[in-house]
Amino acid sequence: MxxxxxxxxxxxxxxxxxxxxxxxxKLLDSGLELFTEFGLRRTTMExxxxxxxxxxxxxxxxxxxxxxxxxxxxxxxxxRELSKIEDDLRSIEGGLERVLESFVLAVTRAYGxxxxxxxxxxxxxxxxxxxxxxxxxxxxxxRIYLASxxxxxxxxxxxxxxxxxxxxxxxxxxxxxMVLSPDGVMNPxxxxxxxxxxxxxxRPLLSR
Amino acid sequence: MxxxxxxxxxxxxxxxxxxxxxxxxKLLDSGLELFTEFGLRRTTMExxxxxxxxxxxxxxxxxxxxxxxxxxxxxxxxxRELSKIEDDLRSIEGGLERVLESFVLAVTRAYGxxxxxxxxxxxxxxxxxxxxxxxxxxxxxxRIYLASxxxxxxxxxxxxxxxxxxxxxxxxxxxxxMVLSPDGVMNPxxxxxxxxxxxxxxRPLLSR
Numbered sequence: 001m002x003x004x005x006x007x008x009x010x011x012x013x014x015x016x017x018x019x020x021x022x023x024x025x026k027l028l029d030s031g032l033e034l035f036t037e038f039g040l041r042r043t044t045m046e047x048x049x050x051x052x053x054x055x056x057x058x059x060x061x062x063x064x065x066x067x068x069x070x071x072x073x074x075x076x077x078x079x080r081e082l083s084k085i086e087d088d089l090r091s092i093e094g095g096l097e098r099v100l101e102s103f104v105l106a107v108t109r110a111y112g113x114x115x116x117x118x119x120x121x122x123x124x125x126x127x128x129x130x131x132x133x134x135x136x137x138x139x140x141x142x143r144i145y146l147a148s149x150x151x152x153x154x155x156x157x158x159x160x161x162x163x164x165x166x167x168x169x170x171x172x173x174x175x176x177x178m179v180l181s182p183d184g185v186m187n188p189x190x191x192x193x194x195x196x197x198x199x200x201x202x203r204p205l206l207s208r
Numbered sequence: 209m210x211x212x213x214x215x216x217x218x219x220x221x222x223x224x225x226x227x228x229x230x231x232x233x234k235l236l237d238s239g240l241e242l243f244t245e246f247g248l249r250r251t252t253m254e255x256x257x258x259x260x261x262x263x264x265x266x267x268x269x270x271x272x273x274x275x276x277x278x279x280x281x282x283x284x285x286x287x288r289e290l291s292k293i294e295d296d297l298r299s300i301e302g303g304l305e306r307v308l309e310s311f312v313l314a315v316t317r318a319y320g321x322x323x324x325x326x327x328x329x330x331x332x333x334x335x336x337x338x339x340x341x342x343x344x345x346x347x348x349x350x351r352i353y354l355a356s357x358x359x360x361x362x363x364x365x366x367x368x369x370x371x372x373x374x375x376x377x378x379x380x381x382x383x384x385x386m387v388l389s390p391d392g393v394m395n396p397x398x399x400x401x402x403x404x405x406x407x408x409x410x411r412p413l414l415s416r
Contacts, residue, residue, distance in 0.1 A: 132389050
């Protein structure tokens with residue numbers, strides 16, 4: 001099982017995700033599609049159920065309300081993006097290089113994610129509190145995830161011995177800031193610019 | 209004239225702040241007080257005028273609308289906080305130490321600012337977009353300000369030669385993230401925690 005799968009599993013357990021439930025997956029797929037196209041506000045549970053080809057009652061047996069559906073859709077996107085990043089990192093030689101690349105991928109992928117783009121544009125009042133004041137849950141999840149990557153790389157002797165948790169949070173806070181406030185000298189839309197941030201500030205902090 | 213006064217001056221010029229206009233200052237004082245106590249939404253221009261002891265028409269001769277008043281109140285708070293930070297930094301020996309302390313003061317003062325606390329609690333829908341998607345103007349202002357401090361310290365040979373603009377933005381993005389998302393391993397309410405961030409991550413990046 002991949003790292004992302006292991007860590008997100010505990011989150012998903014809280015939300016009682018039934019493994020192998022095709023209807024559940026179809027509802028999530030439909031939710032993602034509709035939320036990305038029309039936003040959260042204008043999409044109803046009924047819309048999602050219809051698109052998934054099931055009845056309203058069937059949808060409500062899986063998700064107590066739209067908020068819960070939204071939450072699971074977002075968590076699944078996080079898990080998917082993490083899995084993709086893990087795949088991309090596999091081809092990279094050296095622990096330090098993998099950590100730096102994970103930062104570049106996290107910033108550019110998060111910034112470019114269609115659902116996030118959509119909500120930042122049309123529903124900032126919903127998404128901004130989630131990505132700021134109520135970020136702590138998602139932040140702890142990503143921090144634990146990233147810290148475990150840092151711990152492994154540290155054990156291999158590829159980066160300096162230091163608190164993985166703090167360093168992970170530092171990296172995540174930069175990801176957060178660049179995604180929320182893309183207009184600066186550091187530009188999350190430009191991979192070269194993100195890479196420069198990693199080289200200038202993370203490499204010296206990570207290097208032994 | 210202090211550094212803060214020089215840099216904010218250009219901002220204030222755009223807003224046509226009449227120097228020495230007592231009524232103008234009184235309106236700003238009343239605005240700050242009412243916004244902090246009741247929030248932005250529930251405070252009208254009329255309330256502000258009444259508190260300042262002037263008529264509605266007089267208030268509107270100074271500020272075209274409440275939004276402009278809010279903007280100037282916030283800018284003035286930024287200028288005041290910067291001046292206070294400048295004063296506090298004067299007693300600190302060594303350029304590197306001054307830069308590190310400026311970070312600690314920026315995080316703790318911004319996080320603890322009564323108006324910001326108030327708006328983050330009762331009007332996130334107004335303040336969050338200002339501190340994220342529309343941060344670029346304020347961010348450029350602070351970046352220019354902090355970069356000029358870094359440039360001076362660099363000239364004195366107290367910190368490593370590097371892009372002051374990028375480094376300033378890195379520091380400001382951490383300030384932003386800690387103010388917006390205080391719940392993490394890094395805690396903006398705890399000065400010792402902020403100082404640890406400065407020691408662990410900024411000192412190595414700044415040191416020659």
